[in-house]
Amino acid sequence: MQRPFSPSALRRGLAAAWPICLGYVPIGMALGVLGQKAGLHPLAIGFMSLIVFAGSSQFIAVSMLSSGMPALTIVLTTLVVNLRHLLMSSALAIPFRGQPRGLLTLFAYGVTDESFAVNYPKLLEGNWQIDHALVVNHAANLTWIVSTIAGGYGGQYIPEGAFGIDYALIAMFICLLIFQLRGRVYVLTAIAAGVLAVGLSLLLPGNWHIIVASMLAATMGTILKRQYRRSAE
Amino acid sequence: MMPFGSEYALMIFGMGMVTFVPRWLPLIFLSRRQLPQWLVDWLDFIPVAILSALLAPLLLTSGAGPHLDFGRAELFAALPTFGVAYLTRSLGGTVLAGMLVFWLIRLYWPV
Numbered sequence: 001m002q003r004p005f006s007p008s009a010l011r012r013g014l015a016a017a018w019p020i021c022l023g024y025v026p027i028g029m030a031l032g033v034l035g036q037k038a039g040l041h042p043l044a045i046g047f048m049s050l051i052v053f054a055g056s057s058q059f060i061a062v063s064m065l066s067s068g069m070p071a072l073t074i075v076l077t078t079l080v081v082n083l084r085h086l087l088m089s090s091a092l093a094i095p096f097r098g099q100p101r102g103l104l105t106l107f108a109y110g111v112t113d114e115s116f117a118v119n120y121p122k123l124l125e126g127n128w129q130i131d132h133a134l135v136v137n138h139a140a141n142l143t144w145i146v147s148t149i150a151g152g153y154g155g156q157y158i159p160e161g162a163f164g165i166d167y168a169l170i171a172m173f174i175c176l177l178i179f180q181l182r183g184r185v186y187v188l189t190a191i192a193a194g195v196l197a198v199g200l201s202l203l204l205p206g207n208w209h210i211i212v213a214s215m216l217a218a219t220m221g222t223i224l225k226r227q228y229r230r231s232a233e
Numbered sequence: 234m235m236p237f238g239s240e241y242a243l244m245i246f247g248m249g250m251v252t253f254v255p256r257w258l259p260l261i262f263l264s265r266r267q268l269p270q271w272l273v274d275w276l277d278f279i280p281v282a283i284l285s286a287l288l289a290p291l292l293l294t295s296g297a298g299p300h301l302d303f304g305r306a307e308l309f310a311a312l313p314t315f316g317v318a319y320l321t322r323s324l325g326g327t328v329l330a331g332m333l334v335f336w337l338i339r340l341y342w343p344v
Contacts, residue, residue, distance in 0.1 A: 016324075018325065019324050019325055019328040022328060023328070040237070041236035041237055042236075043236040043237070044236050044237035044241060047236075047237065047242070047245060048245050048248070051245045051246060051248070051249035052245060052248045052249050052252050053252070054252045057248070057252065061248060071240065071243070071244035071247065072247075074244060074248065075244060075247035075248050075251055076251075078247075078248045078251050078252060079251035079252075079255075082251065082252045082255055082256075083255055084283065085252070085255045085256045086255040086256075086258070086259055087279050087283060088256075088279070088280075088283065089255065089256050089257070089258070089259040089260045089263075090259035090263055090276055090279070091276040091277070091279045091280055092259075092260060093259050093260050093262075093263030093264040093276075094263070094264075094268070094273060094276060094277075096260060096264050097264050098264065098265075099264060101261060104257075104260045104261055104264060105257060105260075105261070107260065108253065108256040108257035108260050108261075109253060109256065109257075111256040111260075113283070113287055116280070116283075117280065117283075117284055118324075120280045121280075163332060163336055164310075164331075164332035164333060164334070164335040164336030164337075164339070165332055166335075167307070167310060167331050167332050167334075167335035167336075168328050168331070168332055170288070170291055170292070170307060170310075170311070170314075170331065170335075171310075171314050171318075171327050171328045171330070171331025171332060171335075172324065172327070172328050173284055173287060173288045173291075174288065174311060174314045174315055174318055174327065174331065175314075175318035175323075175324050175327035175328070176284055176324070177281065177284040177285060177288060177318075178315065178318040178319055178322075179322070180280055180281040180284060181281065185278075186278070186281045189278050189281050189282055189285075190281050190282070190284070190285040191285070192282075193281070193282035193283070193285040193286045193289070194285040194286065194288065194289030195289070196286070197285065197286035197287075197289050197290050198289045198290050198293050198294060198301070201290040201294055201299050202294070202299060202300065202301070209286065209290065210283065210286045210287060213282070213286040214279060214282040214283045214286045215282075217278070217282040217285070217286070218275050218276075218278035218279050218282045219275065221274075221275075221278035221281075221282070222271060222274045222275045222278060225274055225278075226271075226274075
């Protein structure tokens, strides 16, 4: 591996990370505003962002706090909401085979839906090392922490939905989904996952629909790939 | 004065622990093993599946108890955004184009 955190790794990492950062600013600020309304000090929100760094479960935690739920319930809900990261980290373990444990631990802290979706295709292409991926994760993390604190101090003065910035992450997911359509089986897997996720989101509580739909669709993709391979032989 | 109490700090550490462990365990253990081919294949379909599973409900459902909704501004803005992503293959360009389209839709066409 080249020298970790060289200027070029920093530059390439940041070039890949900026769409995530752009998307995190309005969401982080919205969380800060909600936290402040729930009676949390902006630094208490920043502390949560630093230790937890998981957007959706932080929103849920703040709303549960403001309705007076016990801490243990909030912790268990956080666990369930973030179980999908098990799948992402498992997928990332393949390109990161044999990497030192220390770097993997540092990297694990920053695994999110967004950083995963940006790093994974680049790792597959090659020419993307763990230090580039670390820059992406930690640039996103830093932006998130600062945005949530800033939201707690003054977010209520910013008009909602300015410049369509609250669409940044959706647009990013759309583009990253397009990047992942690397063949017919991937397209079919994506369609199955989308249909299942929508259907299950109407039935299942919390984020279970994401986990269950992804696992079912990936299983379908694996079976289809086997069959195509077999019929090609 | 501390901006928060020890009970809050304890809850945050609990949340941090249950968030970190699912992110960390597979990276540490699976990166040390030769995985069977079916598992490698399966994990290779996980990203596309997760992205679609995250995205589709954001475009097609609304409300807290969620229900199907085919009239969302998010959905209408998604169509040109998909087009830009497909044609340009540029992440930054797609994000900016998506934001612009969404902003215009909500300004001039309140759905």
